[in-house]
Amino acid sequence: MNSREWHLVRRPTGRPDEADVALVTVEVPEPAPGELLVRNDVMSVEPYMRGRMSDGPSYAEPYALNAPMTGHAVGEVVASGDADVPVGARVLHELGWRELAVVPTSAARVLPDLDVPPSSWLGVLGLTGFTAYAGLLTVAAAKPGDTVFVSAAAGAVGATAAQIAKAMGCTVIGSAGSEAKVRYLVDELGLDAAFSHREPSVRAALKDALGRAGTDGIDVYFDNVGGEQLECALRHMRLFGRLALCGAIATYDATEPVPGPRNLLLLIWRRLRMEGFLVGDHEAARPAFERVMAGWLAEGRVRSVETVQEGGIDQAWRAFTAMLDGENVGKMVVPLCG
Amino acid sequence: MNSREWHLVRRPTGRPDEADVALVTVEVPEPAPGELLVRNDVMSVEPYMRGRMSDGPSYAEPYALNAPMTGHAVGEVVASGDADVPVGARVLHELGWRELAVVPTSAARVLPDLDVPPSSWLGVLGLTGFTAYAGLLTVAAAKPGDTVFVSAAAGAVGATAAQIAKAMGCTVIGSAGSEAKVRYLVDELGLDAAFSHREPSVRAALKDALGRAGTDGIDVYFDNVGGEQLECALRHMRLFGRLALCGAIATYDATEPVPGPRNLLLLIWRRLRMEGFLVGDHEAARPAFERVMAGWLAEGRVRSVETVQEGGIDQAWRAFTAMLDGENVGKMVVPLCG
Numbered sequence: 166m167n168s169r170e171w172h173l174v175r176r177p178t179g180r181p182d183e184a185d186v187a188l189v190t191v192e193v194p195e196p197a198p199g200e201l202l203v204r205n206d207v208m209s210v211e212p213y214m215r216g217r218m219s220d221g222p223s224y225a226e227p228y229a230l231n232a233p234m235t236g237h238a239v240g241e242v243v244a245s246g247d248a249d250v251p252v253g254a255r256v257l258h259e260l261g262w263r264e265l266a267v268v269p270t271s272a273a274r275v276l277p278d279l280d281v282p283p284s285s286w287l288g289v290l291g292l293t294g295f296t297a298y299a300g301l302l303t304v305a306a307a308k309p310g311d312t313v314f315v316s317a318a319a320g321a322v323g324a325t326a327a328q329i330a331k332a333m334g335c336t337v338i339g340s341a342g343s344e345a346k347v348r349y350l351v352d353e354l355g356l357d358a359a360f361s362h363r364e365p366s367v368r369a370a371l372k373d374a375l376g377r378a379g380t381d382g383i384d385v386y387f388d389n390v391g392g393e394q395l396e397c398a399l400r401h402m403r404l405f406g407r408l409a410l411c412g413a414i415a416t417y418d419a420t421e422p423v424p425g426p427r428n429l430l431l432l433i434w435r436r437l438r439m440e441g442f443l444v445g446d447h448e449a450a451r452p453a454f455e456r457v458m459a460g461w462l463a464e465g466r467v468r469s470v471e472t473v474q475e476g477g478i479d480q481a482w483r484a485f486t487a488m489l490d491g492e493n494v495g496k497m498v499v500p501l502c503g
Numbered sequence: 504m505n506s507r508e509w510h511l512v513r514r515p516t517g518r519p520d521e522a523d524v525a526l527v528t529v530e531v532p533e534p535a536p537g538e539l540l541v542r543n544d545v546m547s548v549e550p551y552m553r554g555r556m557s558d559g560p561s562y563a564e565p566y567a568l569n570a571p572m573t574g575h576a577v578g579e580v581v582a583s584g585d586a587d588v589p590v591g592a593r594v595l596h597e598l599g600w601r602e603l604a605v606v607p608t609s610a611a612r613v614l615p616d617l618d619v620p621p622s623s624w625l626g627v628l629g630l631t632g633f634t635a636y637a638g639l640l641t642v643a644a645a646k647p648g649d650t651v652f653v654s655a656a657a658g659a660v661g662a663t664a665a666q667i668a669k670a671m672g673c674t675v676i677g678s679a680g681s682e683a684k685v686r687y688l689v690d691e692l693g694l695d696a697a698f699s700h701r702e703p704s705v706r707a708a709l710k711d712a713l714g715r716a717g718t719d720g721i722d723v724y725f726d727n728v729g730g731e732q733l734e735c736a737l738r739h740m741r742l743f744g745r746l747a748l749c750g751a752i753a754t755y756d757a758t759e760p761v762p763g764p765r766n767l768l769l770l771i772w773r774r775l776r777m778e779g780f781l782v783g784d785h786e787a788a789r790p791a792f793e794r795v796m797a798g799w800l801a802e803g804r805v806r807s808v809e810t811v812q813e814g815g816i817d818q819a820w821r822a823f824t825a826m827l828d829g830e831n832v833g834k835m836v837v838p839l840c841g
Contacts, residue, residue: 391767413771422765422766423765425765429729429748429763433780437779438777439776440770441772441776446774
């Protein structure tokens, strides 16, 4: 059977470009024993993929050149080399960026039969949602009553973190990249205040948003962007505040190292804790997360926020660069063969 | 009775200058009820005092202009307005920078009768030693077997932190500002390796020192200086490392905000925790610290490291600027009327 898949053919310098990748048609073999042939329903594109396209030091292996890129996808088993996984089973795995995937059974998770769309397992019920949950609760130790600031709050992780914080009883401020997203955060997701990081002064915009939310300081900063917003957040942190560093999308395309915030001394004066985290270290809390999140979804306290890029595998690269440009609200997903 | 005291008469811009202060002779009254008249034996000069000379945002009140500066001192009660504190008692208090001090009893601590020089209460047994202890054990959670890097390791807090880490069974690397101090750290205090931050490349010097100590990464960084050494330390932090930010003497004289490290993304990739602290928040652990430190001193596992500026109150300002210039090893103390 033939399948199409996206290969990285050149490492991007700065902003990724279409010449960095190629859509390649390959022949897919029958699954060997212990393997599954999966027809992917839907894949996601995510900021961390930008990091894997470079070969500098990072937490993840760089993508190989002239080979398919990887990433989360949900699909249906169409041929099985494992007696325990029947044809027709729906699985979550990491061989996205392609229509058909041959997945070792050990690298596939058969999904429970919950009444949610498959794409939820890429977003709010998946690593995205779990990242928001672990960062907010375990790393930043958010408590009801805290003021929580989430940057890129209309992004996949951010929209979930902001909703979890609201569900917990926090005052929540969010930033996003357009006025439409800002309205969405307040009107649809119920944030106490939001602002656009494209305003002339991020510093003034954050201060005004705190005022509109009726608060004068931040207890928890959930940082998805780094750069200027981190510096501005530090300025408003309360004593003993916690900063969970989840990502730094503002700096990923930089070709020169980006200086850190100029006010790090505030860490001492205000006894702040700044901690980076990767969701993979928190696996032990995953079952609790899935239980709690399924409850919040059922109650409508958290919703799955997604932007769908139509057009199948052809449009996956466009979806990725659109996500980097901030065109998405919530998780950016690409239906493939569904 | 007449006493001489140092007043701040102008806020320093950048490097403090003798024209910023004045040595003033004042008449000291008899102590009122609830007060003690103390003849100061010895005072200390400390980096945090530089911060209090400015009126920017900080954790401590700025020094008032045209009034005596403050700081820790140990002295003998020469007249008492409190029946519970007899003349002749030795007290620790915060009205240094002067020969005679009128101290409210509530702001003086009568010292226990341990067989140590009075200046020990300004250094290894005082807030200096407790800062090292709390930062290393509580904030950075250092454990036996860890590799610990201490910057400004020949400074007052640094020399104590480095010795505590050695006493605990850590591998310890220290930085200092001269080759003589580097030799002192290795030959006298028993550090596994040390280097001068004045070498052409701090980055190379730290890497070499790690090699000499037989280790390839840092678990705990006890940061007294900020700036370039913080960036270099981040580069070598191991997964799940902890950075306790105690001070940033490299940046105190800056007239423009100093950019933070360019490699903060490592906090995420390596899941690092960076936390600022002030010793005042750790008061509950103080009795345990004094007990443990008295034991280490008695066993000779930690020694009191001091530089003594002779010449009495006249030379206190010189002692302060010399300390900023790094002329001291360990605590810089100034005997006054002793």
